[in-house]
Amino acid sequence: MKALVLTAPGQLEVKEVPVPSLSAGKALVKIKAVALNRRDDWIREGKYPNIKTGMTMGSDGAGVVEEVFNEEHKDWIGKEVVINPNIDWGLNPEVQSLRYTILGMPVDGTFAEYIAVPIDRLHHKPFHLDLLQAASLPLCGLTAFRALFNKGELRAGQNVLISGFGGGVAQFAFLFAKAAGASVYVTSGSDEKLEKAIKMGAKGGYNYKKQAIYDQLWKTKGGFDLVIDSAGGDQINSFIKILRPSGKIVFYGATNGKPTSLDFYRMFWNQLSLVGTTMGNDQEFEEMLKFIGKHQIRPIVDSIRPFSKLAESFGDIAKPNKVGKIVFQV
Ligand SMILES: NC(=O)c1ccc[n+]([C@@H]2O[C@H](COP(=O)([O-])OP(=O)(O)OC[C@H]3O[C@@H](n4cnc5c(N)ncnc54)[C@H](OP(=O)(O)O)[C@@H]3O)[C@@H](O)[C@H]2O)c1
Numbered sequence: 001m002k003a004l005v006l007t008a009p010g011q012l013e014v015k016e017v018p019v020p021s022l023s024a025g026k027a028l029v030k031i032k033a034v035a036l037n038r039r040d041d042w043i044r045e046g047k048y049p050n051i052k053t054g055m056t057m058g059s060d061g062a063g064v065v066e067e068v069f070n071e072e073h074k075d076w077i078g079k080e081v082v083i084n085p086n087i088d089w090g091l092n093p094e095v096q097s098l099r100y101t102i103l104g105m106p107v108d109g110t111f112a113e114y115i116a117v118p119i120d121r122l123h124h125k126p127f128h129l130d131l132l133q134a135a136s137l138p139l140c141g142l143t144a145f146r147a148l149f150n151k152g153e154l155r156a157g158q159n160v161l162i163s164g165f166g167g168g169v170a171q172f173a174f175l176f177a178k179a180a181g182a183s184v185y186v187t188s189g190s191d192e193k194l195e196k197a198i199k200m201g202a203k204g205g206y207n208y209k210k211q212a213i214y215d216q217l218w219k220t221k222g223g224f225d226l227v228i229d230s231a232g233g234d235q236i237n238s239f240i241k242i243l244r245p246s247g248k249i250v251f252y253g254a255t256n257g258k259p260t261s262l263d264f265y266r267m268f269w270n271q272l273s274l275v276g277t278t279m280g281n282d283q284e285f286e287e288m289l290k291f292i293g294k295h296q297i298r299p300i301v302d303s304i305r306p307f308s309k310l311a312e313s314f315g316d317i318a319k320p321n322k323v324g325k326i327v328f329q330v
Contacts, residue, residue: 041314062082
């Protein structure tokens, strides 16, 4: 079968590799669609722990179950599934175990014609989505779901600011927060993306490249209950300024690195929280899919491309004009 393999640091190649063999408790899935994540590009660039060369890349995938090892799992054969990329989250729902990893490094991932995964990684594709849409859900959808509802404790009627609307996770956070009945505001470095977000139901949009916007932002209906961010950097202090007392900033990335200072004074006086989050546990993955089904949420897809274009598309993940997931037909 064909698989996209990290052959050397920074080097990707579509290679002919053996179809994975099944062992007890596993299913063989014929991959029909995969999606790119920022993580894949970080791995290609060598900016991730435990990188091994010779591995198949990819965390997001959806397909059809072709074979199972155990007779008791045979009802899965022929089913359209989306794959939970969590491996060994562990027993504590609050935090991942030390063994935790994500499909696609250091274990073989979804960017291949077949993958063998434990049966409990399989979930039925939401009925209202096709396999291409379903393939875009796992990593970004799960991260957004936990950030908003578990860590952010978002409730209907609250004001939430999602930073960097152009981001894969940010867009799921936007769709989920809207479906939950929150008043959703966004930031972006692109006025075009802000217009798109407003057309899709954002109550307001602010360009983070025009720093002056933050001077007024705290006045938005009395400030924000929650900010969801992955950029980090010194902008965090602007978020601290625009939060309501007891508000929260939940962050799942630090694309712009560490802040040079933190406004501790305002934080303790206003009883604010700065909360980190990563991916989500298996129960949250299941809840995320149910939520998507219940609210008939459709992911935002930037483009659908053939599998043959996957390696060359890694460079597009950080392109400023991208809005939505880049999905590939396998
Ligand atoms: N912890 C986890 O579990 C987890 C999971 C997924 C991702 N992540 C991390 O989170 C980050 C984003 O991931 P992603 O998949 O959503 O990436 P992505 O699709 O590449 O999105 C990156 C977005 O960041 C936004 N951005 C850049 N500078 C910004 C700034 N100063 N303020 C606000 N937004 C800014 C841009 O938004 P605009 O285009 O709108 O300007 C850009 O589109 C990455 O660092 C990734 O590694 C972590």
